[in-house]
Amino acid sequence: MTRIYATYDIETPVGLDRAASVLAGEQSTGTFVRLAAETDELRARSAAVIESITATGSASKPALPTRKTGATYDRGLVTVSWPLGNFGTSLPTLLSTLAGNLFELAELSAIRLVRMDLPADFARAHPGPQFGATGTRRFMGGHDGPLIGTIIKPSIGLTAQDTADLVRSLVAAGIDFIKDDELQANGPDCPFDARLEAVMRVINDHADKTGKTVLYAANITDEIDQMKRNLDKMQRLGASCAMVCVSSAGQAGVRSVRDHSAALIHGHRAGWGVYSRSPDVGISFEVMQKLWRLAGVDHLHVNGLANKFTEDDATVAEAARAVQTPVSDHGGPAHTSMPVYSSGQTIWQIDPARRVLGNDDFIFCAGGGIMSHPSGPAAGVESLRLAAEAAQQGIPIEAFATKGDPLSQAMAQFPRPNISL
Amino acid sequence: MTRIYATYDIETPVGLDRAASVLAGEQSTGTFVRLAAETDELRARSAAVIESITATGSASKPALPTRKTGATYDRGLVTVSWPLGNFGTSLPTLLSTLAGNLFELAELSAIRLVRMDLPADFARAHPGPQFGATGTRRFMGGHDGPLIGTIIKPSIGLTAQDTADLVRSLVAAGIDFIKDDELQANGPDCPFDARLEAVMRVINDHADKTGKTVLYAANITDEIDQMKRNLDKMQRLGASCAMVCVSSAGQAGVRSVRDHSAALIHGHRAGWGVYSRSPDVGISFEVMQKLWRLAGVDHLHVNGLANKFTEDDATVAEAARAVQTPVSDHGGPAHTSMPVYSSGQTIWQIDPARRVLGNDDFIFCAGGGIMSHPSGPAAGVESLRLAAEAAQQGIPIEAFATKGDPLSQAMAQFPRPNISL
Numbered sequence: 001m002t003r004i005y006a007t008y009d010i011e012t013p014v015g016l017d018r019a020a021s022v023l024a025g026e027q028s029t030g031t032f033v034r035l036a037a038e039t040d041e042l043r044a045r046s047a048a049v050i051e052s053i054t055a056t057g058s059a060s061k062p063a064l065p066t067r068k069t070g071a072t073y074d075r076g077l078v079t080v081s082w083p084l085g086n087f088g089t090s091l092p093t094l095l096s097t098l099a100g101n102l103f104e105l106a107e108l109s110a111i112r113l114v115r116m117d118l119p120a121d122f123a124r125a126h127p128g129p130q131f132g133a134t135g136t137r138r139f140m141g142g143h144d145g146p147l148i149g150t151i152i153k154p155s156i157g158l159t160a161q162d163t164a165d166l167v168r169s170l171v172a173a174g175i176d177f178i179k180d181d182e183l184q185a186n187g188p189d190c191p192f193d194a195r196l197e198a199v200m201r202v203i204n205d206h207a208d209k210t211g212k213t214v215l216y217a218a219n220i221t222d223e224i225d226q227m228k229r230n231l232d233k234m235q236r237l238g239a240s241c242a243m244v245c246v247s248s249a250g251q252a253g254v255r256s257v258r259d260h261s262a263a264l265i266h267g268h269r270a271g272w273g274v275y276s277r278s279p280d281v282g283i284s285f286e287v288m289q290k291l292w293r294l295a296g297v298d299h300l301h302v303n304g305l306a307n308k309f310t311e312d313d314a315t316v317a318e319a320a321r322a323v324q325t326p327v328s329d330h331g332g333p334a335h336t337s338m339p340v341y342s343s344g345q346t347i348w349q350i351d352p353a354r355r356v357l358g359n360d361d362f363i364f365c366a367g368g369g370i371m372s373h374p375s376g377p378a379a380g381v382e383s384l385r386l387a388a389e390a391a392q393q394g395i396p397i398e399a400f401a402t403k404g405d406p407l408s409q410a411m412a413q414f415p416r417p418n419i420s421l
Numbered sequence: 422m423t424r425i426y427a428t429y430d431i432e433t434p435v436g437l438d439r440a441a442s443v444l445a446g447e448q449s450t451g452t453f454v455r456l457a458a459e460t461d462e463l464r465a466r467s468a469a470v471i472e473s474i475t476a477t478g479s480a481s482k483p484a485l486p487t488r489k490t491g492a493t494y495d496r497g498l499v500t501v502s503w504p505l506g507n508f509g510t511s512l513p514t515l516l517s518t519l520a521g522n523l524f525e526l527a528e529l530s531a532i533r534l535v536r537m538d539l540p541a542d543f544a545r546a547h548p549g550p551q552f553g554a555t556g557t558r559r560f561m562g563g564h565d566g567p568l569i570g571t572i573i574k575p576s577i578g579l580t581a582q583d584t585a586d587l588v589r590s591l592v593a594a595g596i597d598f599i600k601d602d603e604l605q606a607n608g609p610d611c612p613f614d615a616r617l618e619a620v621m622r623v624i625n626d627h628a629d630k631t632g633k634t635v636l637y638a639a640n641i642t643d644e645i646d647q648m649k650r651n652l653d654k655m656q657r658l659g660a661s662c663a664m665v666c667v668s669s670a671g672q673a674g675v676r677s678v679r680d681h682s683a684a685l686i687h688g689h690r691a692g693w694g695v696y697s698r699s700p701d702v703g704i705s706f707e708v709m710q711k712l713w714r715l716a717g718v719d720h721l722h723v724n725g726l727a728n729k730f731t732e733d734d735a736t737v738a739e740a741a742r743a744v745q746t747p748v749s750d751h752g753g754p755a756h757t758s759m760p761v762y763s764s765g766q767t768i769w770q771i772d773p774a775r776r777v778l779g780n781d782d783f784i785f786c787a788g789g790g791i792m793s794h795p796s797g798p799a800a801g802v803e804s805l806r807l808a809a810e811a812a813q814q815g816i817p818i819e820a821f822a823t824k825g826d827p828l829s830q831a832m833a834q835f836p837r838p839n840i841s842l
Contacts, residue, residue: 027604028575028576028577028578028604029575029576029577029578030575030576037574037575037579037583037587038574038575038578042575042578042579043578045578045610046575046577046578046610047578064698064699064700065700065731066731067730067731067733084608084609085608085609085610086577086578086604086608086610087604087606087607087608088607088608088609090606090607090608090643090644090647091644092606092642092643092644092666092669092670092674093604093606093607093608093642093643093669095666095668095669095691095692096603096604096606096642096666096669096691096692097604099692099695100603100604100666100669100691100692101603101691101692101694101730102694103692103693103694103695103697103698104693104694104697104698104724104730104731104732105730105731106729106730106731111694111698153458153459154449154450154451154458154459154463154467155449155450155451156449156450156467156507156508157449157450157459157463157464157466157467157468157507158458158463162458166458182517182521182522183448183449183507183508183514183517183518183521185508185511185513185514185517186508186509186511186514187505187506187507187508187509187511187514188505188506188509189466189467189506189507221513221514221517222511222513222514222673223511223512223513223673223676223677224645224673224674224676224677225677225680226511245513245514245516245517245521247516248513248514248516248517248521248673249513249671249673250670250671250672250673250674251671252643252644252645252669252670252671252673252674253513253645253671253673253674255644255645256644256645256646256677259646270516270517270521270522271516271517271520271521271522271524272524272525273522273523273524273525273532273702274520274524274695274696274702274703274704275695276524276525277485277524277525277532277701277702278485278699278701278702279485279486280698280699281694281695281698281699281702282695283695303525308527309488309522309525309526309527310486310487310488310525310526310527311525312488
């Protein structure tokens, strides 16, 4: 396969055929005045091709404000393909092409990039995750089951020493994974270096005493050169997991970290809502997560089932599965990452989270689900581990729990959410 | 001023006061269960503060699909502030904070970041444009008036030699500025190195013969390390303008180019529609252009008056003015860039383009407006230069043109667009 395929959900006042032509033209050889240089040979080599058009509906009003108007606004799925010769395997130019000026076309009153089908050459050309799930477990000195994790809270405001003190109580509680909040990076009130030093003293002490290495995802997100300095600091202190806000640092920023890093890359998708919230403009997670994985994220946030945000459970499940699906349907390295569930997660979500994937290669982050356990954080972690064990054995937690154990206490404490899968 | 202010246009089913609290909490010290560590002292230091709430309307249906529902969906402008102590002057963390998880809040059925007010420290902490308009003119060996430019078309499909041949005819026509299309970066069919070599031979020959240096904005957009290699290649060949697609490379990518570059940075905003198209989710250009300027763009695309895309003239005018407005209202370097007008531009748009700004520090890119001139490209360039001269002297082109001159020919050739300023 030597072409890249993209599918768009569009709405248009000028008819689906015409709109698809404009889109394919704008993103390849077309200009609004046909030029002499646009020869048949050039078009055969470089023009985008409309592969299919499927009408899905029609409306009397445009979904988005648009300069062109029509009697009806036709909705449909349009698949367009480009030859690899136009931009090779460059991800930034793939973005400029598949997700560039087309969002502003006057002929479109809705435009979402919903699917992208990449040749195996893309999978081969990019480094992808350096460690993935297997490497993550290796960093921990071996670990079975999902990683039980949490996020430093409050998100922002703790000093470096406050953070280390909280980490001390979390590692004592038996946690596997701790991450900074996306708001906490390198501000004057909690500088990265001081925080990393204070936290790694606790993590390393705990490893020396117990043999267990807790992963600390330090939020290195910053300008490229600063991220490199942060990574160097991590290496000196034996820190093995770098959190990067993939939208804030950009996909090219993630790749730069990957090229420079001996650490796991924990991808946080703060800002994701800009792409996901509107049904009428944006880019699907199915598409974006391929770019982030090609760039090298080992872990990628997918929200949580029954989360406190807007995404429904079907969307979250699809996102989690996407991260474990090969990046190209046509061969090359699979470049799978570990999905990270978080947001309002308790013992009730572990079994469905596992069922979505059919395996334990995920990170499960809980906040209140650990800290608000009636018998304290250690019981909170234990209750989640018991729930994970129950899920692995295919036993409902109601049957798995024994009276008065941490799991049954958690079941009494946390209301059971509605989850629709 | 030691706080950063952001204004959001929101819609909510839970009441504006409650929605503003959730937003401010999510993006600073709040958690959905209040923690012991969230002390009054911590909140005083780090919490986001709701500065103002102004109701603007109400609807019976939500603008965007949302999990929470209400009897009415209240719309309003909410201004929130954060202390600099939380994240200092880091642009990526500013993005994670002002434009992060909040887009996904279930309490919001619309959320756009519309304004951002930065302290002078932000202007001081960032390099900003290295050259701006003055430096751009210096690279050209001095130049009066707006830069008359064009874009290589077809966008993609020309070989390196085809491109150089087209450039030869353009420089012969007297053009000031030529840019690659955003689709043309470093694909196998037109590799960056080969194209740059072929084009710079033409540009440098022309400079040797005529003393005039035409700027060629070479599209370097790629992964960070590749952009650096492209910049090195440019320096060896005496190329002085690097085009970067600011969304595809990311703001951190732009900054990385700025730190490594002895060249002008020509910022192209391919993909901008994702942020701009929906009135209910996204980020305004007023906000984003500040980030790109702080990161270092010397030129920034703003669309054109009477363009072929969706933005109306008021939006384009506001964008062009924004790029020339100091990045902070409170002092520090102004970091102004040159606005770049393009898309369906002819002699009719130069006067209004200049009136919007009140000066000639802009780049005016025309395609058909040059190539389709009845007396050829040289007359096309000359007609635009005459139109610019008329604008500078405050004379309507109808009065400035003389019978049969390139300007009057262009007026006869190109239909006069409706422009509403």
